[in-house]
Amino acid sequence: MRLVLADDEAMVRAGVRAILAADPDVEIVGEAANGRDAVELVRRHRPAVALLDIRMPELDGLGAANEIRRVAPETAVLIMTTFDEDDYVTRALHGGASGFLLKTGDPRELLLGVRAAAEGGAYLSPSVAHRVIRQLGGPRLQQEIAAREHVDALSDREREVLALVGAGLSNAEIARRLHVVEGTVKAYVSAVLGRLGVKxxxxxxxxxxxxxxxxxxDA
Incomplete structure (x- = not known):
């Protein structure tokens, strides 16, 4: 799993690097202290994952995530921060991030998040996930109606794949569940994202x- 790491604090980068070294499958192909350099490293190396601090000079993590989605859509973006305000979470997810990690969380979350993103999945720190689910659990009838209308446009198989994506399964896990090859799942996921108009x-x-x-x- 090739990875680009970006954080403007050298000590934080060293700490993250040390945690990632525990996974022999992770290879850090570039490090940056600002968002602009991170985007350039992603453009050059095309890593599986870009791990970005949310607050950096020149271009912050959210801006860098948007740029990376444009220049290297195959690269998954994970956002790191010491903050878990709803605005940060919302902006990160709407910007195309595959996950949101708190620096104050368990170091194991970092490894879980990187692996999930590299395998085509998504990861939210537990405290963040609870807040997202709590928000979704409120009285949002109009959103539910709109969501059902979107989903009704999918085929039966596409809805089945979407449900498994919603349950947090990776492409490989979905392939095993549906008894198909992983390439077929990737094609279905791409089709679903396109038809739903989501990033x-x-x-x-x-x-x-x-x-x-x-x-x-299962949420």
Missing amino acids: NRVQAAILAYEAGLVPRG
Whole structure:
């Protein structure tokens, strides 16, 4: 799993690097202290994952995420921060990020998040995930109706794939569940994202939840 790491604090980068070194499958191909350099490193190396601090000079993590989605859409973006305000989470997810990690969280979350993103999945720190689910659990009838209308346009198989994405399964896990090859799942996921008009799996998962495809216990 090739990865670009960006944080303007050298000590934080060293700490993250040390945690990632625990996973022999992770290779850091570039490090940056600002968002502009991070985008350039992604453009040059085309890593599986870009791990970005949310607050950096020149171009912050959210701006860098938008640029990376434009120049290297195959690269998954994970946002790191010491803050978990709703505005940051919302902006990160709407900007196409595949996950949101708190620097104050368990170091194991970092490894879980990187692996999930590299495998085509998504990851939210537990405290962030609870807040997102709590928001989705409120009285949002109009959103539910709109979500169901979007989902109704999908084929039966596409809805099945969307439900599994919403339950947090990676492409490989979905392939095993449906008894198909992983390439077929990737094609279905791409088709679903396009037909729903969403940027990534996180947004698709939220839509699946709002449409009632994902039981609350699986969210």
